[in-house]
Amino acid sequence: MFQVDVVICGGGPVGLLLACCLARYGIQTYVAEQHDKASQPMYGRAAMIAPRSLEMLDQLDLADALGQIGFVVRGQKFFREGKMVDNMSSAPTSNITDTFFDYCLLCRQRYTEAVMSEAYTSYSKSGPNEIFYGHKLVDISIANGASSPPNHSHPITATFSTATGHETTTKVQCKYLIGADGGSSTVRSLVNIPFPGSRSDHHWIRIDGRVRTNMPHARSGLCGLDSPTHGSILWASLDHGITRVGFPLPAALWSQHGHAITQETVVAEAKKAVLPFELDFDEVDWWTLYSVGQRLAETYRGPQTHGADDNEADDEKRIFLAGDAAHTHSSAAAQGMNTGLHDATNLAWKLAGRIHNTLQPWLLETYESERRPLAQQIIAQDRLMTRLTQGEIPEDLQDDDDDDDDDDAAVGKDAAELMAELFQRNTKLNTGLGIQYPIDGALNVGPDASAESIIAPGSRAPDVQVQRPGPRVPVRLHTLMKNSAVRFDILVFAGDPERTVSRLGELRSYLGDHSGGNNNTTTTTNQSFLYRFPASRFRFLTVVQTPNDNGAAEEKLRGEAFGTIVYDVDGSAHSRYGIDVAKGAVVVVRPDGVVGTVAGLGEGERLGVYFQGILVESGGGREEKGGERGVRREDWGGKGMGEVEVEVEGGKVREETSCS
Numbered sequence: 077m078f079q080v081d082v083v084i085c086g087g088g089p090v091g092l093l094l095a096c097c098l099a100r101y102g103i104q105t106y107v108a109e110q111h112d113k114a115s116q117p118m119y120g121r122a123a124m125i126a127p128r129s130l131e132m133l134d135q136l137d138l139a140d141a142l143g144q145i146g147f148v149v150r151g152q153k154f155f156r157e158g159k160m161v162d163n164m165s166s167a168p169t170s171n172i173t174d175t176f177f178d179y180c181l182l183c184r185q186r187y188t189e190a191v192m193s194e195a196y197t198s199y200s201k202s203g204p205n206e207i208f209y210g211h212k213l214v215d216i217s218i219a220n221g222a223s224s225p226p227n228h229s230h231p232i233t234a235t236f237s238t239a240t241g242h243e244t245t246t247k248v249q250c251k252y253l254i255g256a257d258g259g260s261s262t263v264r265s266l267v268n269i270p271f272p273g274s275r276s277d278h279h280w281i282r283i284d285g286r287v288r289t290n291m292p293h294a295r296s297g298l299c300g301l302d303s304p305t306h307g308s309i310l311w312a313s314l315d316h317g318i319t320r321v322g323f324p325l326p327a328a329l330w331s332q333h334g335h336a337i338t339q340e341t342v343v344a345e346a347k348k349a350v351l352p353f354e355l356d357f358d359e360v361d362w363w364t365l366y367s368v369g370q371r372l373a374e375t376y377r378g379p380q381t382h383g384a385d386d387n388e389a390d391d392e393k394r395i396f397l398a399g400d401a402a403h404t405h406s407s408a409a410a411q412g413m414n415t416g417l418h419d420a421t422n423l424a425w426k427l428a429g430r431i432h433n434t435l436q437p438w439l440l441e442t443y444e445s446e447r448r449p450l451a452q453q454i455i456a457q458d459r460l461m462t463r464l465t466q467g468e469i470p471e472d473l474q475d476d477d478d479d480d481d482d483d484d485a486a487v488g489k490d491a492a493e494l495m496a497e498l499f500q501r502n503t504k505l506n507t508g509l510g511i512q513y514p515i516d517g518a519l520n521v522g523p524d525a526s527a528e529s530i531i532a533p534g535s536r537a538p539d540v541q542v543q544r545p546g547p548r549v550p551v552r553l554h555t556l557m558k559n560s561a562v563r564f565d566i567l568v569f570a571g572d573p574e575r576t577v578s579r580l581g582e583l584r585s586y587l588g589d590h591s592g593g594n595n596n597t598t599t600t601t602n603q604s605f606l607y608r609f610p611a612s613r614f615r616f617l618t619v620v621q622t623p624n625d626n627g628a629a630e631e632k633l634r635g636e637a638f639g640t641i642v643y644d645v646d647g648s649a650h651s652r653y654g655i656d657v658a659k660g661a662v663v664v665v666r667p668d669g670v671v672g673t674v675a676g677l678g679e680g681e682r683l684g685v686y687f688q689g690i691l692v693e694s695g696g697g698r699e700e701k702g703g704e705r706g707v708r709r710e711d712w713g714g715k716g717m718g719e720v721e722v723e724v725e726g727g728k729v730r731e732e733t734s735c736s
Contacts, residue, residue, distance in 0.1 A: 080105055085255050101432075121185035125414065128175075136421075150178065153299040182298075235247050274371075281323055284361045286319070299312075302492040318361055376444040377397075405455050518689055521673040528655065587683075610691075610694040613691055622644075659676070
């Protein structure tokens with residue numbers, strides 16, 4: 077019997093990204109995928125990776141490998157009656173700002189999974205991690221109370237059926253279990269989590285292949301076509317010279333063929349959908365017929381367990397849902413996989429910190445409170461988009477004479493125009509760059525009055541350019557904040573040290589109880605920050621507004637460094653964060669790249685208040701579970717597609733979920 081920290085059910089992008097994150101955090105995982113990917117049609121499926129997802133993947137050292145494979149897309153072309161319309165750009169690839177990843181990447185799921193799989197198998201300290209394909213989950217048992225088996229620290233037992241020539245079963249004990257196993261989630265079913273929602277009567281086609289066409293800009297990235305017979309048509313340039321065509325299936329054709337539809341019929345219908353342009357398929361890699369449902373799990377956490385060991389909370393819900401197992405919707409805005417990737421990065425650090433006993437138990441509750449409302453927003457948007465792709469105008473977008481607001485902007489506009497406007501209004505949501513988690517007063521804490529910053533806690537930390545001392549070469553701030561451990565980045569925006577020197581001294585004293593003497597030594601008392609909390613839980617970075625000219629970094633700072641020093645030579649970094657260079661500020665960034673709180677430069681005590689509710693205090697240099705280090709001065713200073721109810725692939729019907 078295997079025994080691991082976390083069992084992950086599902087070997088798609090969401091499950092694999094969870095595995096990558098947890099492995100980087102030193103968590104032992106068991107990844108089980110019920111399908112044999114070698115025999116499953118996997119060239120198609122999810123393809124678009126949005127800008128914020130690319131930023132997160134870059135923090136995990138995955139974006140470069142994907143960039144070598146995928147098709148970079150900026151903007152979109154739109155055609156109506158065979159002519160290009162300039163003002164109809166509507167895709168998530170349009171209107172992208174405030175990121176160095178100002179594009180979407182089109183990379184088919186097979187290749188995305190390959191990059192993540194390779195990364196996951198390389199992270200283990202004791203040998204390569206393994207993904208167990210063909211392992212179908214059949215049972216979950218949870219130990220409870222005094223009658224539990226002796227090993228209370230691993231209260232969950234997952235049983236898998238494995239077909240390896242003859243039927244066998246494998247049992248795995250774990251502390252936590254994650255269901256990332258799709259819209260038809262076995263995990264969700266076994267723990268009886270309701271999955272309410274609705275299913276559309278409409279059906280859609282996606283077909284990938286190598287094509288010939290006379291359509292202009294056919295390999296420019298994304299194109300949209302307004303078809304009088306098929307509604308909104310997707311044309312996407314994919315990796316390896318492949319093109320994807322997607323369109324609603326006419327009701328008459330569904331009535332005629334139903335599940336028995338063939339590849340030949342799909343190809344013929346694709347040709348009709350893109351008229352007046354010509355289209356021929358030299359080869360077909362993948363195709364699917366699917367219907368869409370918008371569903372949302374009532375909770376993202378499973379049943380309570382009892383009788384855990386002393387380092388674990390009693391009555392803890394130890395089973396989580398992520399990705400399509402938690403929420404499903406169509407692929408209209410390409411949010412299926414992207415939403416799941418956000419789930420993965422949000423959950424992974426909180427779970428790892430709990431297992432290492434460095435984070436307070438309540439933090440796991442914020443996974444659902446942060447992620448589920450976002451899924452609700454995406455599903456609400458999707459209900460409108462699925463109607464618009466059919467050429468229908470939803471009631472919510474129709475004019476209401478009793479309404480005094482400007483909803484009548486929809487008057488006289490067709491479905492394609494309304495779709496473009498809907499995309500443009502929701503750019504921040506669909507790119508992921510504008511996602512805002514609620515300010516809850518605990519994990520996302522509003523700034524104090526002395527911290528004048530335009531960055532809201534609960535939003536992503538912007539990426540800006542800085543310079544290392546010496547080379548006048550721009551460096552992205554995010555590259556200095558790689559997501560490699562469960563630690564918080566403390567960004568000390570020092571401003572102009574000539575004007576902030578006293579505030580910097582106050583911060584230095586609070587963090588390490590600086591003696592202030594000529595010997596430049598530091599002591600720690602039971603009131604100092606680094607006595608109370610393990611230094612390994614933080615990465616300090618000091619941003620100084622100064623020219624990159626002659627001089628030593630600490631001399632420019634007018635005192636000892638807080639971690640690594642970088643220069644904001646033109647003030648743009650301070651400006652983007654909304655920080656006055658005459659006052660400075662401290663920005664706390666969570667391990668997932670989200671701002672936790674903002675404090676004034678001289679308000680170090682606010683950091684202590686913030687972290688005392690989040691971190692398990694060290695009590696002064698004690699070794700913690702997981703080999704956490706005690707306090708050392710050098711640790712901080714001076715060192716530098718939605719739910720698919722019906723899916724047909726290659727002519728075979730499968731009940732499964734697909735995101736594209």
